[in-house]
Amino acid sequence: MSKLAPTSIKYVIKAQINARGVIEKPDVIGAIFGQTEGLLGPDLDLRELQRTGRIGRIEVNIHSEKGKSYGEIIIPSSLDSAETALIAASLETVERVGPCIAKITVKSVEDIRAMKRKFVIDRAKSILKDLMERGMPDVTKIADDIKEEVKTFEITKYQGLTCGPALLDSDEIIVVEGRADVINLVKHGIKNVIAIEGSNIPDPVVQLTKEKITTAFLDGDRGGSLNLKKLLETADIDYVVFAPQGKEVEELSKKEIYKALRDKISASQFRLEEPNNYNHIHEEAVNADTDLEKTTKPLSSKKHRVEITKEQRDMFKKTLEDLIGTRAACIFDSSLNLLGKVPVKELMNTLKTIENPYVVIFDGKIDYRLHSLAKRKGVKFLVGMKMDTDMKKNEYVLCKDDL
Numbered sequence: 001m002s003k004l005a006p007t008s009i010k011y012v013i014k015a016q017i018n019a020r021g022v023i024e025k026p027d028v029i030g031a032i033f034g035q036t037e038g039l040l041g042p043d044l045d046l047r048e049l050q051r052t053g054r055i056g057r058i059e060v061n062i063h064s065e066k067g068k069s070y071g072e073i074i075i076p077s078s079l080d081s082a083e084t085a086l087i088a089a090s091l092e093t094v095e096r097v098g099p100c101i102a103k104i105t106v107k108s109v110e111d112i113r114a115m116k117r118k119f120v121i122d123r124a125k126s127i128l129k130d131l132m133e134r135g136m137p138d139v140t141k142i143a144d145d146i147k148e149e150v151k152t153f154e155i156t157k158y159q160g161l162t163c164g165p166a167l168l169d170s171d172e173i174i175v176v177e178g179r180a181d182v183i184n185l186v187k188h189g190i191k192n193v194i195a196i197e198g199s200n201i202p203d204p205v206v207q208l209t210k211e212k213i214t215t216a217f218l219d220g221d222r223g224g225s226l227n228l229k230k231l232l233e234t235a236d237i238d239y240v241v242f243a244p245q246g247k248e249v250e251e252l253s254k255k256e257i258y259k260a261l262r263d264k265i266s267a268s269q270f271r272l273e274e275p276n277n278y279n280h281i282h283e284e285a286v287n288a289d290t291d292l293e294k295t296t297k298p299l300s301s302k303k304h305r306v307e308i309t310k311e312q313r314d315m316f317k318k319t320l321e322d323l324i325g326t327r328a329a330c331i332f333d334s335s336l337n338l339l340g341k342v343p344v345k346e347l348m349n350t351l352k353t354i355e356n357p358y359v360v361i362f363d364g365k366i367d368y369r370l371h372s373l374a375k376r377k378g379v380k381f382l383v384g385m386k387m388d389t390d391m392k393k394n395e396y397v398l399c400k401d402d403l
Contacts, residue, residue, distance in 0.1 A: 008353060009056065011084045012110045013075040015091050017062070021100030023069045025060040031097040032058065032073075032104075036090045043328070043343060044086060052331075052340035053353035054078050055087070073104065078349060084109060154186050155179075159204040164191035171376045172213040174261075175205060175235070177227055180250035181217070188254040190261075193217075196227065201234045209235040213372060215264055217241050219248040232267065240270045308381065308398075312336070312359075316383050317403040319361045324385075329362030334380075351377055359383070366397055 017028060033046055042048065049055035056076035063071055073091070077084045088106045096102055154165050162179040170192035176182060178195050185193045196205055208214070216231050218224030220243040231237050241264035243249050244256065252260070308316075319330055329347045331339045333356055342350045344364045351357060351373055359381045360374055366387040374382045383398045 008053075008078040008349065009076045009112050010079070011077045011081070012112060013073075013077060013084065013088045013091070013106065014108045014110065015073040015075075015088070015104050015106045017060075017069075017071050017073055017097070017102060017104045019069040019097050019100045019102035020067075021069065021098070022064045022067065023062060023097045023100055023102070025062055027098040028060045028062060028071075028073065029058055031094050031102070032091065035094045035096075039090050039093065040086055042341065044083060046087070048340060049079070049087075052342055052350050054342070054346065054350065069100070078353075079346075081111075154191065155183060158194060159202075161194055161197055161202060161204060163194035166191035167194055167208075170212070172215070172372060173208055174215045174217050175209070175231065175237075176217050176249055177219060177224065178250065181248070184250045184252065185217075185257065188257055190257065196231075199230075201230050206235045209237060213238050213375070215239040215241060215261070216267075217243075217249055217260070219243050220245045221248070237267045239264045240267055241265075312381070313403060316359070316361060316381065316398065320363075320383060320385070320400055320403065323361065323363040325363065327363050329360060329364070331357050332359040332361075334358040348373060351379075366399065371397060 036046055038045070046055060050057075054077070056078075059074040061072045061074075062069055075087070075091075077087065079087065088109050091104045091106060094102065094104050156163055156165055156167075158167055162182045164182060164186045167173060172192060174185065174190065174193040176185065176193055176195050178197060182193050182195045185191075194205060194208065196202060214235070214237050216228055216237050216239070218228050218241075224242060228240065241260050243252055243260060247256075249257075315336060323330065327344050328341055329344050329350075330341050331350070331354060333339055336359065339354060339357060340350065344362055347360070347362060347364075348370065351360070354377075357374075357377055357379050360379050361383040362385075364384055366382060366384040368388065371382060381396060381398065383403075384400075386399045386401075387397060
């Protein structure tokens with residue numbers, strides 16, 4: 001059973017229980033599961049929600065006195081507000097606990113984020129008061145100090161190459177051309193970045209691209225195109241993105257950086273859909289036939305291939321057909337046992353908490369964010385109705401037409 005990570009808790013349901021007789025904690029938990037089963041349908045079944053990590057462990061504090069029992073029930077939830085309210089209301093349908101007549105009354109549903117916001121506001125008031133007492137510095141100076149701190153303390157080195165502080169901790173990296181590019185991206189919150197810093201591609205960068213999902217982010221000039229040529233020839237590049245024409249990465253604004261990264265395309269897609277650009281950066285090609293052969297040769301977007309059996313393919317197809325129109329997702333283990341069925345909108349959160357997912361099949365479109373998370377969690381097969389145009393079909397990522 002998956003545990004609910006403390007960082008994923010959104011709400012806490014608090015209820016009071018009174019019973020005419022002596023009852024214990026296991027009696028209360030059993031009554032809650034038993035008498036709410038099937039009440040809200042399979043998607044909001046308490047056992048299923050707890051198994052998939054969207055409802056946490058039910059805490060019961062019970063006391064008995066003079067032949068009567070009373071106490072408190074606490075249930076953490078990572079569901080949205082409406083679903084949490086439904087779960088809370090379902091508790092009040094419990095009428096008996098063991099042999100005793102009992103009544104459960106929901107006292108509150110606390111928004112953990114609201115409590116955190118209150119703490120932040122109160123703490124901010126205290127900090128502001130201290131600042132005012134010591135004299136408020138110039139706002140421009142504060143901004144400049146922050147920028148200098150980013151440049152001085154967050155920029156680091158990896159085997160002699162300038163990089164951001166999150167380079168080794170991230171499953172995805174961004175390769176840029178120079179130190180100034182690294183500084184600009186880190187300043188705007190992108191910290192999994194490293195620079196090649198020269199005309200040749202360093203071996204540490206080549207090795208990192210083999211281990212991590214890699215995006216090449218180049219200047220929008222001829223130099224950027226030539227560096228991309230070298231990267232494609234020596235490293236394992238998954239995605240390609242350029243700064244706007246005539247601009248360098250180091251001079252882009254935050255809005256321009258994030259817009260460019262949103263518009264990135266896969267390396268294989270770049271070769272297939274941008275033949276003129278690709279031929280231009282491969283100026284050393286001997287003849288047009290050689291250029292065409294290189295242009296149309298797709299890059300593999302998966303580092304380690306996996307084989308799909310006929311039994312698996314048939315099971316994937318049947319499950320996907322059963323999910324049509326449900327907007328639901330099924331998660332299976334390596335023995336193809338169902339670990340959980342969740343709404344598609346909860347799939348990302350569920351994958352973050354569930355243990356050992358092997359196959360994910362869902363009624364929706366496979367996009368880059370889901371693909372990246374599934375890969376980090378060790379999912380071997382990701383199956384959806386369709387996929388984004390920049391996703392490459394392979395033995396790992398499949399859509400309805402492939403089955």
